[in-house]
Amino acid sequence: MFPLNFFIKLKFHSRYRRINFFKENPVEAQLEVFFDLLNKAQNTFWGRKYNYEKIIESRTAEDALLLFKENVPVSSYDDLKPEIDRVCDLEDNVLWPGKLNYLAKSSGTTGSKSKIIPISDEALEVCHYGGGEDVLACYFKIKPDTKIFLGKTISIGGSFDSNFKNFNCGDLSAILMKNLPFWASPFRAPKMAVALMGDWEKKLEEMARETINENIVALAGVPSWTLLLLKKVLEISKKENIFDVWPNLELFMHGGVSFAPYREQFKAIIPGDKMSYLEIYNASEGFFALNDDLKRDDMLLMLDIGVFYEFIPLSELDKSHPVTLGVGDVELGKVYALAISTNGGLWRYLIGDTVEITSVKPLRIKIAGRTKHFINVFGEELMVGNTDRALEIALEKNRASINDYTVCPIFIDDKNKGGHEWLIEFEKEPENLEEFTRDLDDALKALNSDYEAKRHKNMVLSLPKINIARKNLFYDWLKSKNKLGGQNKIPRLSNSREYLENLLEIN
DSSP states (O other): OOHHHHHHHHHHHHHHHHHHHHHHOHHHHHHHHHHHHHHHHTTSHHHHHTTHHHHHTOSSHHHHHHHHHHHSOOBOHHHHHHHHHHHHTTOSSSSSSSOOOEEEEEOOBBTBOOEEEEEOHHIIIIIIIHHHHHHHHHHHHHOTTOOGGGSEEEEOOOOEEEEETTEEEEOHHHHHHHTOOGGGGGGEESOHHHHTOSOHHHHHHHHHHHHTTSOEEEEEEOHHHHHHHHHHHHHHHTOSSGGGTOTTOOEEEEOSSOSGGGHHHHHHHSOSSOOEEEEEEEETTEEEEEOOOTTOSSEEEOOSSSEEEEEEEGGGTTSSSOOOBOTTTOOTTOEEEEEEEETTSOOSEEEEEEEEEEETTTTEEEEEEESSSOBOSSSOOBOHHHHHHHHHHHHHHTTOEEEEEEEEEEOOOSSOOSEEEEEEEEEEOOSOHHHHHHHHHHHHHHHOHHHHHHHGGGSSOOOOEEEEOOTTHHHHHHHHTTOOSTTOBOOOBOSSSHHHHHHHHTO
8 A cells, every 4th residue: 555545545535434424324324414404594594484493493303304204395496596596686594594606517418407506615625525535535435545645636617707707617627626625636637727717628638748748547537528538638648548648547437418329439449458447426516425335326315415215106207295204214116306504505406306215224325317317108117227228238239339319209290100319329320220220129128117008019209210410419519509528428318309499400
């Protein structure tokens, strides 16, 4: 073990104990968070409106939780927007105590309007930075001889706008970079002026040129944008693979979209088994989960960094007062919509993601999809997790790779049976598109019994229709909407044909 790693181990020791505690005691850990949040927010506008003081004074924790669920509504962004607007108008003590200094622009899936998410100092420190430290702590435990503390990490983030209503406002990644503690500066690249550039294409070029001669040991970012940076680095350096440029690179911390469709491309330019890929679940609203075991493909839900979780059965999602479950009540293998209450002042907030429970104790999850981005026109209940995994299987079988994709329904009319239409931008096309389509269809049937039932004898759904997108179609579409880089992403699934029709017009 390197001498520096010995001191790193001592630093993380107490954190390992705490992580082990909430792994074994998820309910107790979440109750601590629950009461801490309510105690701190009881004198805010929101806390007074929903009588947090009375909830706190309940005789038992069970009574308090019941009263909380009875009093406080489950909220969408639009439901909370009047209070968020008050925060943006510089009003104090609305959703969280004191004055909030940061606003995160959560662009989410392209085509949706931007959301403005207030971020408190506590959320920034305890949740976002705390979650980031936990990523390093868990990776260090997996690989105690790691060299990531001997080099620099490239974080591929968005831009920063300090002129929005006198707030520090921008993509979450930009806010995190701008507020990094001084001791972290030697461990990151490129220089801040480049990392926070608003012109994505110029930033990509500058990032590549500035970091080629650095000792880069780790990467952090959305897979699609990270891949573009790596290709630019190879183009400028005229090298064959990334290890020829950065021989000590060992870790990619990724999130935002599924890594599965991009896996083959990463393998092609980062060959061998030296590289580790660690998924994180970090959003503008909070840091939620991380992969703490590289032999698994799910994530450990972090239960003690300022987020209280509620899980909503999908059958309850459209109800005005949905039943919600706590961490001790979820069932293995079930998919739930996620509602959060946070130390940033979001209360019973529907984040828009669905998660599958892959382990109950400790509580582990996979991101199953989005509550608004799925296809269920014919009762097939197709989720992003299904299409990502099926695509990965079909790509591997056909030795193909992709840059991006989107899927929409084919509606039944005089000319068409029901079905799904895909638009895929291949990096490497399959030799036989018909065979690829059958493999994709077979994988979807194996992963989703509802889809399989609707595909039986082509009675409801026909074989998928696949369109091949021209090179850079999705990139050009994002550029036309001024949505390059950052957290912007292509809508994978939609119950309407809007996105696909728009893309086909410029294909």
